[in-house]
Each structure stands twice: as structure tokens, then as C-alpha cells.
Amino acid sequence: MNGQFRNHPVPQQIPSAWSNFDLESNAPGGYPGGSWLQTPPHLWTKYHVWEWLQHTLDANQLDANCIRFHDFDITGEQLCSMSFEIFNHVTGPLGPLLFSSLESLKWSNKFLQPMGQPLMVEQRDCQGKEHQSHKANGKKHSPRGTHLWEFIRDILLDSEKNPGLIKWEDRSEGVFRFLKSEAVAQLWGKKKNNSSMTYEKLSRAMRYYYKREILERVDGRRLVYKFGKNACGWRDCDR
DNA sequence: ACTAGGTTTCCTGATT
């Protein structure tokens, strides 16, 4: 009973509009929302800021509860203008970590190069720590990046390309409904290179999110889910 | 080699 029987063909019913989207998403960090790494921090949108924050917490194995995401409803420009003191004030014990992460990105040679500027810049952040220098090449870890709930969120947010796969039931409350459950499951499976993904299995993974409060239970309504307090980046104003 | 988190797979039973 293990994954030996995985790669058998499955009827392809993925709407064509999504084929491209999905191919893109197989590129490292290339899902439709992973672009903060390719963008200098001061040009980040609010959404980029969310992504950076989430990625940094993730990379340091910190729970999203550690932070009040609401305090980061700001653009990259605003973020970059925050002083170390402000960071500490807003994020408490995580201030130093976040500040130094941002500082590293600001000074990443990836963003310093384009205009023929210094190649190697010594990394010293405002606290005298001596970080980075290793993976300044955006490669970082976990190119697999997207978790299921983010994948779902991104489909919802990309309404122009979303050919009726999932639909908002209550946009402001974060309630949504699967319209084509099996098609979404196949898309997810395609992303994970698993052609035997089904809605039955996908939904089990969704139910695990209740405990982590990434999703809230919506009972009585089939195929309906609701984003919980630990899901971020889905609100209109986050974009 | 080992570990933890995040699924994936399977299953039984309840609901719609």
C-alpha cells in the first residue's frame, strides 16, 4: 500500500487556461506570488511583504502566531524605512531576526549589480553581526515552496486566469467554494508531480489545516472552506 | 543517518 503505483495516466481535464500557470509554477520559486525574491525590497508591494515575512518565519521555523501580520500591512518602501527600533517595537523578540533578514536582502549583490556597481559588498548589518554572503543568489532553500493552502489561495487571487475552479463565497470573510474539485486536485497533483491526486486526498490535507487555524471549519456546506487567522495574503488589501 | 513538518494514502463511519 505505498506510493509504488503512482505514475499512471489520468484523464486530463485541467482547463487550458491553467496549463501555463502550472508550468510556470514548476520553476524554482516561480509560483505566481514568489516574485519578492526577484524584486528589491524597496519596490515590494504589500503582498511581497507578506511573502517575505512568511518565508522568513518559515525558514526559521517560527510559528506565524509570533507575529501580528496586520502590523505589516505596508509596502516595501515603508518597510525599508523602518528603523531597527521600530522593528523591535512592532515585532518584539523577532525584531533583530527580521531586521537582519531584510537588511541582507537590501544589500544582496543581486540587486546591487545591475548598474555595474560593486560586486561583492561586505555584509554588516546595523547590529554588527556578520551574516549572509553564502546564498546571495536567491536560490535559498525550499524551492518547492508552495503549500497547499497557498496554492489554493493563489488560484483564488488569480481570478482572471481562474476558469471557475474555485470561487469566493464571501470575499471579505475569506470563504470560498470548490466548483471543480477534481480539476483542482489534478492541478495540485500536477504541481507535485503526482498524477494520482484526488479531491478525496486533497481534502484530507485541507482538514489538517483546521487544527493549525490556517482554515476554519464551515459546516453544512459542501466543498466550502474559510481562511483562518493563520492564513495570510488572501485579503484584497494585502495585494 | 536522522528528524520534523507537511502532506499523501487508506480506511471506517457519518452526512448530505
Place this chain on the structure above:
DNA sequence: CAATCAGGAAACCTAG
């Protein structure tokens, strides 16, 4: 009846 929902258990996979 078929499709979903609920979770427990255990296998899997991958970054660290």
C-alpha cells in the same frame, strides 16, 4: 446511491 466530511494511522518526502 454517489459525493463529501471527519479524523485516526501510518507511509512518504524533502529540507535541514
